[in-house]
Amino acid sequence: MAGAIPFDELAPRPIVEAHTVGHILSTNRKFVVGSVIFVGLLLSALAIGRALGPEALRTGIVPAKQGVGTAGLLLLGSTTLGQSILAQLTQAIPNSMMVGLVAATIGTLVGGLLGLLSGYFGGKVDAVLRVLIDVFLAVPSLLFLILIAAVLRGLGVPAIAAIIGAFAWAWPARAVRAQVLSLKERPFVQVGMLSGLSGIEIVWGELMPLLLPWLGANFINAFISAVLTESGLSILGLGSQRDMTLGQMIFWALNYGALLQNMWWWWFIPVLTLIVLFLALYLVHLGLDEVANPRLRTQA
Amino acid sequence: MATFWRYVLERLIICVATVAISVTVVFFAPRMVPGDPLGAITIKLAQMGGNRGADALIAAYKIRFGLDKSMGEQYVAYLRQLAQGDLGYSISSFPSTVGDLLAQAIPWTIGLMLVTTLISWTLGSILGGLVGWTGARSPALQALVPVALVLYTIPYYILAIVLSFLLAYVFPLLPRTGAFTLGTQPTLTLGFALDVAQHAALPALSIVLVSLGWWFLSMRSLVVSIKGEDFMTWAEAKGLPRPRIFWGYAFRNALLPQATGLALSLGHIIGGQLVTETIFGYPGLGYLIFNSIKSLDFPVIQGSILLIILSVAIINFVMDLVYPLIDPRIRYGAAGRA
Numbered sequence: 001m002a003g004a005i006p007f008d009e010l011a012p013r014p015i016v017e018a019h020t021v022g023h024i025l026s027t028n029r030k031f032v033v034g035s036v037i038f039v040g041l042l043l044s045a046l047a048i049g050r051a052l053g054p055e056a057l058r059t060g061i062v063p064a065k066q067g068v069g070t071a072g073l074l075l076l077g078s079t080t081l082g083q084s085i086l087a088q089l090t091q092a093i094p095n096s097m098m099v100g101l102v103a104a105t106i107g108t109l110v111g112g113l114l115g116l117l118s119g120y121f122g123g124k125v126d127a128v129l130r131v132l133i134d135v136f137l138a139v140p141s142l143l144f145l146i147l148i149a150a151v152l153r154g155l156g157v158p159a160i161a162a163i164i165g166a167f168a169w170a171w172p173a174r175a176v177r178a179q180v181l182s183l184k185e186r187p188f189v190q191v192g193m194l195s196g197l198s199g200i201e202i203v204w205g206e207l208m209p210l211l212l213p214w215l216g217a218n219f220i221n222a223f224i225s226a227v228l229t230e231s232g233l234s235i236l237g238l239g240s241q242r243d244m245t246l247g248q249m250i251f252w253a254l255n256y257g258a259l260l261q262n263m264w265w266w267w268f269i270p271v272l273t274l275i276v277l278f279l280a281l282y283l284v285h286l287g288l289d290e291v292a293n294p295r296l297r298t299q300a
Numbered sequence: 301m302a303t304f305w306r307y308v309l310e311r312l313i314i315c316v317a318t319v320a321i322s323v324t325v326v327f328f329a330p331r332m333v334p335g336d337p338l339g340a341i342t343i344k345l346a347q348m349g350g351n352r353g354a355d356a357l358i359a360a361y362k363i364r365f366g367l368d369k370s371m372g373e374q375y376v377a378y379l380r381q382l383a384q385g386d387l388g389y390s391i392s393s394f395p396s397t398v399g400d401l402l403a404q405a406i407p408w409t410i411g412l413m414l415v416t417t418l419i420s421w422t423l424g425s426i427l428g429g430l431v432g433w434t435g436a437r438s439p440a441l442q443a444l445v446p447v448a449l450v451l452y453t454i455p456y457y458i459l460a461i462v463l464s465f466l467l468a469y470v471f472p473l474l475p476r477t478g479a480f481t482l483g484t485q486p487t488l489t490l491g492f493a494l495d496v497a498q499h500a501a502l503p504a505l506s507i508v509l510v511s512l513g514w515w516f517l518s519m520r521s522l523v524v525s526i527k528g529e530d531f532m533t534w535a536e537a538k539g540l541p542r543p544r545i546f547w548g549y550a551f552r553n554a555l556l557p558q559a560t561g562l563a564l565s566l567g568h569i570i571g572g573q574l575v576t577e578t579i580f581g582y583p584g585l586g587y588l589i590f591n592s593i594k595s596l597d598f599p600v601i602q603g604s605i606l607l608i609i610l611s612v613a614i615i616n617f618v619m620d621l622v623y624p625l626i627d628p629r630i631r632y633g634a635a636g637r638a
Contacts, residue, residue: 134314135321138616140570143605144325150593150601151330228455232575235457236590250461254579259465267465271458282453 031287049090107168115176424515
């Protein structure tokens with residue numbers, strides 16, 4: 001699946017001001033519903049995790065192979081090793097979200113910066129950066145990640161997130177570059193140049209406000225694909241062995257034959273959580289996209 | 301003509317740079333680990349319980365693999381071997397070379413990928429085209445849109461897990477793992493072919509369903525935007541029959557961007573298939589990589605990754621050269637303005 005969102009919508013855009021962006025977002029149903037689900041997942045995981053305490057993650061804290069129960073640590077069942085699925089979930093949700101946050105931040109910041117430089121300054125900088133961007137777009141990054149993760153075994157979640165982020169900048173860079181190329185021909189940028197603003201002032205003062213809602217949509221996109229990548233690595237057995245993530249939960253469930261023992265709660269609960277997380281993020285993305293592309297609003 | 305050669309040169313530079321960077325990363329990545337690159341072998345030996353004479357063996361290995369030389373010399377030697385297509389020996393299944401293992405795995409991966417991509421792309425394009433064409437006139441077809449959206453959002457491996465549970469455990473109609481029944485010899489008979497098809501059904505279904513959503517959505521929006529073109533109005537004014545307008549005018553014009561998307565997504569398709577193969581124990585490249593990760597078999601991991609990256613880079617290069625020939629609207633210089 002070409003996971004990228006089309007970015008070639010280069011329609012003329014009205015000047016978007018910060019308070020209107022906030023207003024549009026708060027009235028956008030997709031954005032609000034998505035954000036509420038996302039924040040709700042995170043807060044309930046943190047709250048329940050705190051209530052249970054770190055002891056709850058211990059192996060053998062509950063009887064093994066228990067199905068979905070009524071209360072306490074057995075609410076969502078247990079594994080063959082007597083681990084509480086509920087306790088694992090309270091650790092896995094924030095960790096998976098952290099992977100997305102760290103990787104998407106690195107990818108969007110680095111990509112956005114390179115795209116700005118490449119698009120605005122052109123010339124030799126652009127020529128070199130363009131080749132670099134195309135190279136990173138052409139390589140299936142999951143393969144490099146597999147190699148790196150296989151070499152550096154025993155990484156923690158933040159380190160894995162950072163490595164995923166190091167491969168997540170190419171799409172934002174190419175997209176921002178295309179945006180900047182089109183924006184810089186607009187009259188208001190020309191006026192800025194003629195009135196003697198420096199390159200930095202134009203980039204920050206004139207281009208950034210227009211790129212921001214758009215970078216936001218891109219950020220969510222990178223967030224989704226980072227969570228996806230981390231889960232994929234985990235299922236291949238390359239995840240963090242120390243900390244729980246949603247992908248890591250699925251890996252252990254598959255590894256201990258949860259499918260064949262009909263312990264459906266073991267694999268289904270992290271799978272369902274991942275699906276809910278993705279749908280929430282996708283709604284947020286659609287909402288942000290409508291702010292960045294006013295034309296989409298009328299269609300929707 | 302000058303722009304043509306500039307374009308070819310630029311694409312060539314990108315292709316060569318991709319290959320050079322990949323080859324270099326694949327060489328240096330295992331050597332950046334703190335400690336000895338032979339650590340994997342030592343662990344392997346310790347697991348097998350053979351510690352006697354390990355030091356002597358490792359010293360011999362060091363000379364055998366050239367690890368006593370400087371990094372620069374090793375890199376040159378590695379490039380020379382690579383140029384001869386020599387990927388070295390597998391550690392965990394020692395007498396086999398990496399090349400042998402790859403040769404066994406590749407047909408399964410390519411076969412599965414060709415079949416699933418062809419099915420999902422064709423089916424997704426036709427369905428998406430029809431839904432875009434009929435629009436609000438057919439609520440039944442319109443109901444496919446949210447289904448496609450959900451399929452597109454769901455990660456490929458999640459569908460694989462759910463399917464493997466439903467079809468192989470709850471309703472055990474299809475074999476869950478492997479590419480053919482264990483113990484049978486691969487032969488060119490109808491029975492064996494059926495066996496292979498049966499084993500491939502589950503992984504294929506999970507890949508087709510997930511990628512279908514994307515092709516459906518992109519074809520639908522392409523056809524919707526083509527509906528507004530002048531030549532469509534003209535075709536209608538001429539009184540052409542509607543099927544003719546759809547297939548000959550709308551569908552045909554949407555096919556090229558759709559084909560472009562297919563080529564561009566090749567890397568993603570391979571990446572997604574690696575995990576799916578692992579879940580179904582399908583003996584292709586993905587499963588080979590998974591097993592070599594488990595047994596710390598670095599030469600095999602490196603070899604498979606190099607092979608995939610090289611093929612993707614070369615296919616991309618060829619595609620870049622072929623597009624402008626198919627579609628005159630894509631000019632050779634246009635890539636620079638992206």
